[in-house]
Amino acid sequence: MSSTGDTLRLRESGYVxxxxxxxxxxxxxxxxxxxxxxxxxLFCGCEYRFGAEPNSITCPKCTxxxxxxxxxxxxxxxxxxRTALALGCEVxxxxxxxxxxxxxxxxxxxxxxxxxxxxxxxxxxxxxxHGKFVRLTRIHMxxxxxxxxxxxxDKTLVDLNRASVxxxxxxxxxxxxxxxxxxxxxxxxxxxxxYCGASDCDMEKGTLRCDVNISVRLAGEPLRxxxxxxxxxxxxxxxxxxxxxxxxxxxxxxSGDPAQFPVQETRLWDPNLGVTRTMRSKESAHDYxxxxxxxxxxIRIDRAFIERERSSLPELPASRRERYESAMGLSAKxxxxxxxxxxxxxxxxxxxxxxxxxxxxxxxxxxELFCMVGDAEINAATFDEIQIRxxxxxxxxxxxxxxxxxxxxxRTLLRAIVKTGRNAKSxxxxxxxxxxxxxxxxxxxxxxxxxxxxxIIADVKSGKPNALNALxxxxxxxxxxxxxxxxVRETLQRLIEEM
Ligand SMILES: [Zn+2]
Numbered sequence: 001m002s003s004t005g006d007t008l009r010l011r012e013s014g015y016v017x018x019x020x021x022x023x024x025x026x027x028x029x030x031x032x033x034x035x036x037x038x039x040x041x042l043f044c045g046c047e048y049r050f051g052a053e054p055n056s057i058t059c060p061k062c063t064x065x066x067x068x069x070x071x072x073x074x075x076x077x078x079x080x081x082r083t084a085l086a087l088g089c090e091v092x093x094x095x096x097x098x099x100x101x102x103x104x105x106x107x108x109x110x111x112x113x114x115x116x117x118x119x120x121x122x123x124x125x126x127x128x129x130h131g132k133f134v135r136l137t138r139i140h141m142x143x144x145x146x147x148x149x150x151x152x153x154d155k156t157l158v159d160l161n162r163a164s165v166x167x168x169x170x171x172x173x174x175x176x177x178x179x180x181x182x183x184x185x186x187x188x189x190x191x192x193x194x195y196c197g198a199s200d201c202d203m204e205k206g207t208l209r210c211d212v213n214i215s216v217r218l219a220g221e222p223l224r225x226x227x228x229x230x231x232x233x234x235x236x237x238x239x240x241x242x243x244x245x246x247x248x249x250x251x252x253x254x255s256g257d258p259a260q261f262p263v264q265e266t267r268l269w270d271p272n273l274g275v276t277r278t279m280r281s282k283e284s285a286h287d288y289x290x291x292x293x294x295x296x297x298x299i300r301i302d303r304a305f306i307e308r309e310r311s312s313l314p315e316l317p318a319s320r321r322e323r324y325e326s327a328m329g330l331s332a333k334x335x336x337x338x339x340x341x342x343x344x345x346x347x348x349x350x351x352x353x354x355x356x357x358x359x360x361x362x363x364x365x366x367x368e369l370f371c372m373v374g375d376a377e378i379n380a381a382t383f384d385e386i387q388i389r390x391x392x393x394x395x396x397x398x399x400x401x402x403x404x405x406x407x408x409x410x411r412t413l414l415r416a417i418v419k420t421g422r423n424a425k426s427x428x429x430x431x432x433x434x435x436x437x438x439x440x441x442x443x444x445x446x447x448x449x450x451x452x453x454x455x456i457i458a459d460v461k462s463g464k465p466n467a468l469n470a471l472x473x474x475x476x477x478x479x480x481x482x483x484x485x486x487x488v489r490e491t492l493q494r495l496i497e498e499m
Pocket of ligand 1: 041044045046057058059060061062063
């Protein structure tokens with residue numbers, strides 16, 4: 001798509017005021033925080049675990065005791081650099097950490113260690129499906145704060161386990177123009193970070209959090225006042241908050257009363273009421289009194305370190321989708337489903353390398369393996385936890401293709417493999433899943449199924465082949481699902497014709 005056509009289409013898609021019919025443009029920038037999947041925190045040796053006993057994972061460094069000296073975690077730096085490379089950013093050879101000062105009960109130091117004017121990387125971005133490129137301004141590293149828990153009656157509790165857990169914060173340019181573009185960008189961002197192994201990006205556990213900066217304007221106008229909506233923890237909330245806030249701002253401007261116009265502020269999304277509410281007026285950078293952290297030396301990232309991280313990058317989802325469609329002949333939908341999680345994409349590719357047909361592997365992964373996640377008998381909360389190797393799925397598919405077992409028996413077999421951890425061949429015999437090829441036996445089942453079915457028989461004879469399906473089921477059932485389906489159909493047809 002040409003960029004002009006693209007821009008025109010998006011202009012068309014702005015927000016149309018219900019009251020006046022005026023078309024408004026929506027201007028959105030996103031700030032996304034990801035918790036890096038390191039063993040230890042950003043500046044100390046504490047091993048963070050989600051859900052641990054409150055305040056059980058702390059030390060003098062992460063609780064900001066006087067005299068405790070922070071030391072940068074190299075693993076966090078490596079994951080941050082890898083993510084930057086995957087997003088096409090320019091990694092800086094020199095950057096630094098700054099202190100961002102503010103007072104809150106979950107921040108005992110009185111400042112957060114972050115990066116202000118010299119982030120470790122700039123530039124980069126993500127291309128959306130319709131061709132638009134959403135630019136990243138920068139990504140910086142910072143430590144998380146602890147957690148204040150307000151819902152315990154009249155008390156506020158403080159848990160410092162999360163204090164100093166490593167984060168990367170990515171900031172986009174204001175290139176996004178709708179809720180749909182925002183959610184597509186986020187989904188793509190999340191996929192890329194997960195593929196890099198840098199973060200779980202689990203919004204429920206708070207390892208991916210999103211702030212939205214949003215304003216509206218009329219075409220050709222300069223930017224108007226932007227409002228920040230903080231701490232959105234699901235894609236659905238991001239979309240709903242953008243839609244609500246767009247309508248609120250447009251209504252405020254169209255009221256014509258400057259007292260009602262949007263002001264620069266931070267708002268929170270209330271998912272119960274479906275509205276945004278004022279949290280506080282927005283701080284400016286000078287309110288934080290940033291200065292270089294004197295306890296931490298400047299960060300130097302040499303070329304060798306960058307190249308090492310670059311060489312450890314996996315093939316990214318967009319490239320895999322392209323390959324699945326062009327080289328393997330899968331549909332765009334299949335390619336998208338298979339690449340949404342790296343474990344699934346890796347499993348699928350391993351099956352194909354072992355000789356599985358791409359379309360069959362794709363179908364069986366989506367129809368059978370996905371259903372096992374959360375199945376009470378299987379005990380797997382995620383795809384990763386299903387006890388199966390690519391070799392197992394390929395063996396089942398081969399047995400079906402060679403006619404040793406039926407498709408239905410294949411499903412039974414696959415579940416048995418997952419439940420017992422044993423191999424396909426030994427289970428086929430033990431479970432008696434081999435296909436029945438014995439035509440005499442099949443004919444006996446067919447004759448039994450035809451008894452008293454005169455109406456169906458008449459239908460088939462009068463040229464309604466679909467009527468046969470009503471007989472096919474009972475025969476397969478009588479055979480325990482093991483009769484050769486082709487032989488059953490042929491036998492039923494022949495017996496009816498002979499009647
Ligand atoms: Zn610590």
